[in-house]
Amino acid sequence: MPILEREPSRDHGKSDGLPKLPVPKLQQTLDMYLKCMRHLVPEEKFRRTKMIVDQFGAPGGVGQFLQQKLLERREKNANWVYDYWLEDMYLNNRLALPVNSSPVMVFPKQNFRTNSDSLRFAAHLISGVLEYKALLDAQALPVDYARGQLAGTPLCMDQYYRLFTSYRLPGPKRDTLVAQKSSVMPEPEHIIVACKNQFFVLDVVINFRRLNEKDLYTQLEKIWRMAENEEERLPPIGLLTSDGRTEWAEARSVLIQDSTNRDSLDMIERCLCLVCLNEPSGPELTDTNRALLMLHGGGPERNGGNCWYDKPLQFVIGSDGCCGVVCEHSPFEGIVLVQCTEYLLKYMKGSPSKLVRAASVSELPAPRRLRWKCSPEIQALLAASADKLQRLVKNLDMNVYKFTNYGKEFIKKQKMSPDAYIQVALQLAYYRSAPQVSTYESASIRRFQEGRVDNIRSATSEALAFVRTMTGENCSLNLKQLRDAINAQTNYTIMAITGMAIDNHLLGLREIAKELNMEKLELFSDETYTISNQFILSTSQVPTTVEMFCCYGPVLPNGYGACYNPQSDHIIFCVSSFRDSEESCSDKFVKALREGLLEMGSLCTKGNNPVTPSEHPVQVSNTMRNGSKCMYPQNVQYIIEC
Known part of the structure; x- marks a missing residue:
């Protein structure tokens, strides 16, 4: 029978031929760390940090010792930073998965006229899932190659093989990423269907035959009827998975x-994925409301309990047409989610529903409802989880904005990187309300064995110089400064995707010191290091070739999540923040972003063909979280690697 084992069995033969992730030179990383932080902290604080860094990197010092240990670790491991990074980024994080960690892909709105339409859509989608899994099982998925910077490089495919085989198990102090491992005679593969806060086992292989689309539809109809029986309904146990990780671990025990x-x-823990049949x-x-509903289900009063957040893939099909997928992020990156969901949407578009033509098994065993025994203690835990989820729902502020004045083709004509250009625009938007802050942009390092991501530090001194001229009283629209900022961003991007960025390296030095039971080093207890890891602006480019978009929540209480999808003639931005912060406001940020993109576009054209506002200005409230007014007037295929 399939069992769950700890994640390290992650070699699927898909890293063959790829180089190992390099360990950057110590002095190179320390110099770049100082360069990245010099303009983000006060001068007195920076002088102290420089002294600490110089001492750490001195010949014969502790930094040299730890560097050597990292080099030795690289020789013994396929990827020296993988476990450190996974624990730091995800498994040690105690925050609830919805909003704080799990990104979502929002599908185009569907027009379901009847409940049967949504079930047909779900059956068609599951059929596509099984086709995609068959490709994975046969290891027939074509290798991805990088596009964009340093195009043509083959990329590690390991993450794809965790899509349907992983589970994030909650722990009191640290979660565990586990992988399903099948024995010679596995049980029939199954999907869990959530409907009206109930969970049902849908076997997709019966008598060694995979169910066809008509079979799946028949079973989904049975599930819907079973779920409507109010006498059989059980408490919404799924709510527990929306709680903080420590709280959920305690409830699970x-x-x-x-x-x-x-x-x-x-x-549930051994299923391929979840399919959530949500009510209106x-x-x-x-777009904004669909993004919110995908992120948290609308809370306990709507579909917040009709889910199971620990599972990597939750396909949501709302009877009102709100559809998409919720991703538990620890097993794989967003681009893998994009590739999978694009396959499914193209499959559904290019492969008409087979409900009419397909022959169904004459007598399918009824799907099984999962049962729960709920003691008063569990009832109390459910009530607490529901209360916290509702507070999260009320707190999340989202603005999905489609900038239509130009897209990536216009930027390319200026001989600029679209990603770097948008990153500079994000710096400009943030700077118009607050000083520059540490910024995170994910950069794939899949060019290396078991590669995940490193951080592109977009808050460069060159970007700061540019935004200062754009926001000064004597505004000098300096195209050279814009190009300098874009070049700095592009150069750091190349460093990151070639394994030469600073964040993974500093993390490795810190963690190997912990393993050696060394006292906390001054470099990592220094306030500048803390500031360097407070990513108030957390960003990611998630491009798609079909009509859908990605979004996620902020990583800090006073921060922004900014996901963007550059298309030929427009750019989709999904900006999130928390309402209880007086320092952030999604509407205000989007207004500043639109204004900055228009100014940057006009700067590029040097007034010959200035970019003018579109006919559809941003429709947002101009009231901030604390009741005051925003400072801006109301009218004002493959893989694309950063």
Whole structure:
């Protein structure tokens, strides 16, 4: 029977031929660290930091010793930073997965006229999932090659093989990423279908035959009817997975005291994925509202319990047409999610539904409802989880904005990198309300064995020089400064994707010192280092070739999440923040972003063909979180690697 084992069995033969991730030279990283932070902290603080860094990197010092240990670790491991990075980025994080960690892909709005339409859509989607999994099982997925910077390089494919085989197990202090490993005679593969906060086992292989689309539709109809039986309904156990990781781990330890609950958890933890059949959510399904509903389900009163956040893939099909996928982020990056979902949407568009033509198995066994034994203690835990999720729902502020004045083709004509250009625009938007801050942009390092990501530090001194001229009283629209900022961003991007950025390296030095039981080093207890890792602006380019978009929440209470999707003639931005912060406001940020993009566009054309506002200005509230007014007037295929 399939068992869950700790994640290290991650070699699927898809890293063959790729080089190992390099360890950058110590002095190179220390010099770049100082360069990145010099303009972000006060001069007195920087002088102290420089003294600490110089001491750390001195010949014969502790830095040289730790560097040598990292080099030795590189020789023994396929990827020297992988485990350090995974624990630091995800498994040690105690925040709840929805909003704080799990990104979502929002599909085009569907026009379901009847409940049967949504079930047909779900059956068609599951059929595509099974086709895609068959490609993975046969290891027939073509290798990805990089585009953009340093195009043509083959990329590590390991992450794809975790899509349907991983599970994030909550722990009291640290989560565990586990992988399903099948024995010679595995149980029939199954999907968990969530409907009306109930969970059902949908076997997709019966008598060694994969169910066709008509079979799947038949089973989904049965599930819907079973879920409507109010006498059989059980408490919304899925709400527990929306809680903080420590709280969920404690609740799970209570659940598994009963054998019925253990069996139900086992079926969920070993499933291929979840399909969530959501009920109508209520609000108008604008892009922004659909993004919010995908991120948190609308809370416990709507579809917040009709989910299981620990599973990497949750396909959401709302009967009102709000559809997409929720991703537990620890097993793979956004671009892998994009490739999978693009395959599914293209499959559904290019492969008409086979419900009419397909022959169904004459008698399919009914799907099984998962049962739960809920003690008063579990009921109390559910109530607490529901309350926290509702607070999160009320706190999240989102603005999905489509900038239509130009897109990446215009930027390319200026001989500029679209990604670097947009990053500079984000710096400009933020600077118009607050000083420059540490900024995170994910950069793929899949050019290397088991590569995940490193950080592009977009808050460069060159970007600061540019935004200062753009926001000064005597505004000098200096095209050279814009190009300098874009070149600095592009150069750091190349450093990051070739394994030469500073964040993974500093993390490795810090973690190997912990392993050696060394006292906390001054470099890592220094306030500048803390500031360097407070990413108030967390950004990511997630481009798609089909109509959908990605979004996620901020990583800090006073921060922004800024995901963007550059297309030929427009750019989609998904900006998130928290309402209880007086320092952030998604509407205000989007207004500043639009204004900056227009100014940068006009600067590029030097007034010959200035970029003018579109006919559809940003429709947002001009009221900030604390009740005051925003400072801007209301009218004012393959893989693209950064």
